[in-house]
Amino acid sequence: DLAADHENAAALAGGLAELGWQVTTPATNILLAAVPDVGVALGQLADVGVLATGMAGQVRFVTHRDVSAADITEVLRRLKSA
Numbered sequence: 424d425l426a427a428d429h430e431n432a433a434a435l436a437g438g439l440a441e442l443g444w445q446v447t448t449p450a451t452n453i454l455l456a457a458v459p460d461v462g463v464a465l466g467q468l469a470d471v472g473v474l475a476t477g478m479a480g481q482v483r484f485v486t487h488r489d490v491s492a493a494d495i496t497e498v499l500r501r502l503k504s505a
Contacts, residue, residue, distance in 0.1 A: 428452035431486040438499035454484040471501040
């Protein structure tokens, strides 16, 4: 449901911030992260199996019904290990 999507986006934002990412606080299920080079960041994310897109010079993450809280935990684990 949409409330769970918003919670997952907030959890992702918090975890990314702990890892040093510059993120906005999501008001919805969309999270934007400022990075020095979007192409490099997207490549690094893809290398660890995390899908995201570029938008307006930032990395755009979207949570939805197919993304669980466990998936968010796994994304953060992969990024910590990278």
